[in-house]
Amino acid sequence: MSPKQPVWRRGQNAGLFCVCGKKSQFPEETLPEIAFVGRSNVGKSTLINTLLGRKGAGKNALARTSSVPGKTRTINWYAIDDLLYFVDLPGYGYAKISKQEQAKWGQVIESYLKERRSLKVICLLVDIRHEPSADDKMMMDWLRYYQVPTIIVATKADKVTRNQLPHQKKVLANALGIPSASVYPFSGLNGQGKEELWKALEEKTIFAEASSKAANAAAPEDDISSGA
Ligand SMILES: Nc1nc2c(ncn2[C@@H]2O[C@H](COP(=O)(O)OP(=O)(O)OP(=O)(O)O)[C@@H](O)[C@H]2O)c(=O)[nH]1
Numbered sequence: 001m002s003p004k005q006p007v008w009r010r011g012q013n014a015g016l017f018c019v020c021g022k023k024s025q026f027p028e029e030t031l032p033e034i035a036f037v038g039r040s041n042v043g044k045s046t047l048i049n050t051l052l053g054r055k056g057a058g059k060n061a062l063a064r065t066s067s068v069p070g071k072t073r074t075i076n077w078y079a080i081d082d083l084l085y086f087v088d089l090p091g092y093g094y095a096k097i098s099k100q101e102q103a104k105w106g107q108v109i110e111s112y113l114k115e116r117r118s119l120k121v122i123c124l125l126v127d128i129r130h131e132p133s134a135d136d137k138m139m140m141d142w143l144r145y146y147q148v149p150t151i152i153v154a155t156k157a158d159k160v161t162r163n164q165l166p167h168q169k170k171v172l173a174n175a176l177g178i179p180s181a182s183v184y185p186f187s188g189l190n191g192q193g194k195e196e197l198w199k200a201l202e203e204k205t206i207f208a209e210a211s212s213k214a215a216n217a218a219a220p221e222d223d224i225s226s227g228a
């Protein structure tokens with residue numbers, strides 16, 4: 001990766017910060033947050049690893065991924081260079097999790113979305129191959145209702161051909177009531193869409209805060225004109 005990439009994209013100083021099973025455990029709202037939400041197995045943890053260049057098995061991977069749905073059962077905060085948090089929310093819609101537990105998780109996620117002032121943008125992940133589920137649509141409604149800035153990411157884009165892609169984007173966009181251009185195809189397998197998604201996240205102002213902090217922190221070493 002180019003050394004000119006912003007520090008947060010390099011993923012070198014990213015680490016698991018906090019694992020929470022309930023609201024009372026949420027960390028203080030000290031840094032801006034980007035959260036990732038979607039059905040179980042849609043690829044949330046993979047996307048976090050891919051964005052931060054931390055793919056692969058073993059120690060290099062940041063968020064744990066699995067072909068078995070329901071892997072992420074807690075809300076996991078990842079700190080990135082002490083500038084921002086990525087928040088991996090538990091997947092919904094996994095049939096083998098009891099209704100009781102799903103309801104409990106629904107409440108924890110809703111209170112996170114509703115009350116988290118440091119949440120700057122949320123990525124709602126949907127599988128590019130499928131119509132959004134009733135749960136996906138409900139999540140979209142929540143995000144609209146609570147006015148959380150939202151980016152729709154269509155995961156597993158490597159599973160469709162270039163010809164199928166525009167059609168699949170349209171299907172997702174129509175079902176969620178957004179323009180087709182607002183759907184970001186993404187692949188954790190080959191990195192497709194990574195650059196576009198980073199740009200979109202950065203544009204959602206979150207990095208206005210992070211950039212100014214980073215610039216301040218870097219100024220003495222990097223900016224030879226400062227103080228001149
Ligand atoms: N082909 C392909 N497979 C993917 C992609 N993203 C994720 N997967 C696979 O899908 C499965 C689930 O990925 P995870 O990242 O663990 O999904 P998750 O949304 O975090 O799942 P939960 O933690 O259970 O909610 C794994 O087998 C991944 O390898 C992708 O872009 N392309």
Ligand SMILES: [Mg+2]
Pocket residue numbers: 044045046064065071072088
């Ligand atoms: Mg996961």
